Amino acid sequence: MDLQLTDRTVVVSGASSGVGLATTRMLIAEGARIAACARDLDRLRAAIDSIDGADPARIHLAACDVTDRDEVESFIGAAAGRFGGIDGLVCNAGRSLMAPLARTTDEQIRAEFDLKIFGSWNLVRAARGALAAADRGAVVNVNAILSRQPEPRLAVTSAARAALLxxxxxxxxxxAADGTRVNSVLLGLVDTGQWRRRFEASGTALDYDAWSAEIAADRGIALGRFGTAEEVAFPIVTLLSPLSGYTTGTSIDVGGGVGRYI
Incomplete structure (x- = not known):
């Protein structure tokens, strides 16, 4: 199926690993031009170089802290200048703070809200003019089911994600007045480097599959496993497609059935 993304320019933040990298890989396979950023440029370059079919002439890479408005505006300006515009935006930079409220500092709370809110808003306002000039511009905010179903173990992250939703x-x-669509993909537990690091630090005698299956059962994931980055990337890329041109202001759960809300 042709998603009509050939030669469209898509910006992806947090593109050096996990969902951001999987989304970038899928967009390249669909023929899109890519402007990708991450905090560590060397790591980003190595990740993008590992993608089959990645053409440097069609990819713009930059180190960028998405909470820094000046850095974001410089990145977006350079990307739009190089490719003549921007058609899509994937706001993906994020992390989770595994801590109950009683063990969360004020600085951690501010940092979580700073990243979740400005990590999206800085990119959107910098790219707004370019998106408005595009044919069916689209924004996808990568968020989490925590935004609607908070967990005490992730109290502040849950609150920050609710604010982003x-x-x-x-x-x-x-x-919408610009003709630009904005949607969310809400992920559940996804097998990324973050969970691998938690596994390595856990001291468990279980292998990763058994350890993650235990967590999936504890969290009530109906499918009994973590998701993959590719399983999250697919709905992101689909929402960027002009074929989704009548979809805005909505969200798609990608959580293996963990959502319990109506």
């Missing part, structure tokens, strides 16, 4: 709906309403 709310903001995404406001963005969708605001940018």
């Amino acid at each position: 709310n903001l995404t709906h406001s963005m969708a309403e605001d940018l």
Whole structure:
């Protein structure tokens, strides 16, 4: 199926690993041009170089802290200048703070909200003009089911993600006047480097598959396993497609059935 992404320019933040890298790989396979950023440029370059079919002439890479407005505007300006515009934006930079409220500092709380809110808003406002000039511009905020179903073990991350979900709906309403669509993909537990590091630090005698299956059971994941980055990337790329041109202000759960809300 042709998703009509050939020669469209898509910006992806947090592209050096996990969901961001998987999304970038899928977009390249669909023929898109890529502007990708991450905090560590060397790591980003190595990751992108590992993608089959990655053409340096069609890829713009930059180190960028998405919480820094000036850095984001410089990155977006350079990407739009190089490729003549921007058609899509994937706001993916993120992390989770595994800590109950009683063990969370004020600095950690501020950092979580800073990353979740400005990690999206800085990119969207910098790219807004370019997206408005595009044919069916699209934004996808990579968020989490925690935004609707908070966990005490991730209290502040849950709250920050709820704020981003709310903001995404406001963005969708605001940018509709430009013809730009804004949607969310809400992920559950995904097998990325973050979980691999937690496994290595756990001291468990189990192998990774058994350890992750135990966590999946504890969290009530109906499919009984973690998801893969590729399983999250697919709905992201689909929402960027012009074929999704009548979809805005909504969200797609990619959580193996962990969502319990209606």
